[in-house]
Amino acid sequence: MRAGIEGIDELLRDRLLIMVNDQSAIDVLPHVPARTGGLVVTGAAAPVRCREVRNALPETVVVIDPGSHTQQIATTDAPFGFKTNYGWRDLDLAGLNEILDGQRDNRASYAVTPTCFIPADQVGDASILKAAIHQANQLRRGDTLVLLPCSWRWLRRSSLPHLAEQIRACRHPVALILQADGDPLVRDQAPEGLRQLCRSCPRLVLWRTDLAAFDAMAHGALGAAVGASAVLRHGVAPRPDNGGGGHRPFPVVLVRRLLRYHRVATLEDWFARIDPWTCDCAVCKGSALTRFTDSDADVLAALQHTIRELYSMHEELDATLPGDERIGWWRQQLADAWEYHRLLASQTDTEVPIPKVLQAWRRPSPPALPAAGKYRGQDQSRPS
Ligand SMILES: [Zn+2]
Structure with a gap:
């Protein structure tokens, strides 16, 4: 068991992190303000990079996203997992603690759970989501951010109350990643759903996102992490060999x-x-x-x-x-x-189309969701 850090919420509050791969972390660092910013590092060398940066600049917030959600789909038995040199490893509570301790040993400012991808809920019982929160709630530590890498479909009206209920049931702050092919917030009901979620869940952080960070923080999100490259600006469907890239970068x-x-x-x-x-x-x-x-x-x-x-x-x-x-x-x-x-x-004298997400953000903001319990009745009648 490890002593918690004083007030992880205070480390997250109003802070804008830049999510960056292990190769670019050093190059962006001089442009990140220590007081209000920080880095989320991904990639195989993320632990090494985290340690280097924190040794050189102990005041800078740096954390590691293990990226398990880009590689594996979560199950009710194994919502957390980790890719090792010897293959995939499902994590029980002890294994999960070990991974989180490893991040802190590499001087991460706080730990981030290696949550696997949580697909849209076909059955309607939110069982995988519940399993992730249930296991996270068994962690006896106060230094951990629980990552929820979800399909954008969780933002639809029929699913949103379940997502909100689980985020509010979590004993740790939660970082939400929205997965879609392309921008998740051009999907039907997604921008409104995210605003409602931010208004309803006081310990929610938007992770691996773009300018939606500002819309979320305006609507009450605790903090956000914006991706440095297009692939880090939304969640991706898991593949065993994710993270390759390889095409030539353009500005x-x-x-x-x-x-x-x-x-x-x-x-x-x-x-x-x-x-x-x-x-x-x-x-x-x-x-x-x-x-x-x-x-x-x-x-x-x-x-x-x-x-x-x-x-x-x-x-x-x-x-x-x-x-x-x-x-x-x-x-x-x-x-x-x-x-x-x-x-x-x-x-x-050309067409400059106004992006769909800007149009959505100009609409009036929806109210917060009702407090837990009030939508139970609605729950049973919703179509499956
Ligand atoms: Zn400039």
Whole structure:
């Protein structure tokens, strides 16, 4: 048994983490503020990288995501598991503790559970989800974040109360990963469902996400982790050999005015005839967002720009009071992005479509879910 850390919630609260693979962690580190930021490191060398960073910069929050959800589907018997050099290992309570202790031994600021992927619930009894929370609740430690890597389908109206009930039943803070092919929040009922969940579960963190981090934190999420690359910005369906990649990287930048990531090639099309937008972040120093080429150095600089912009936005969010003021700030960002889409379309005389997720975020926010127990009746009558 290991002594808990004082207030894991305080380490998570309002903090924006960057989720990054073991190869890029060192390159993004100088752009991550120690007070309000931190790193989630993934990949085989994540433990080593975590130890290195924490030894050099003990003030920086660094944790390890074991990535089990990218490799294995959870079962009621084995919701947690871990890939070792000798093959897959299902984890009982002792095994789970051992993995979590291993993360802390590598100086992780707190431990993150190696939860396997939780598919959409076909039967309607939420048994796999319940098994994960039940096992996690047997952990006698206060230094652990329970990862729930779920299909986006859990956000649908029929499933959402079950997800909320289990998150609220958890004795530890919970990090939710939403899996879909592409952006989970363009799916039907997903953006509203996530807002309801954030309003209903005070110890919820959104993990492996994109700008949805800001929508979630505006609606009451405790914190968030934004992926440094497209594959780390939502959950993926598990495959035994996940994490390969291999295709040549191209530069992608966060265009803050549009609240959207774009390939530089897209920006080049827009700004072929008018002066390109510039950026005043510490990486760009007033230069054009179209300047990034396919070179490794430029792909990295584009990532560093994006991280600077994320933390610039986060600084503004962090300065607001949680609740109406924070939602008001976020709604203003969305309204500004809407106007910038229209401005860009008129200036360039091209179509600049407003992304579906921005349209969803501009809708009114749904209320929190009823307290546990009130939807039991509805539960029984729901279609299977
Ligand atoms: Zn920049």
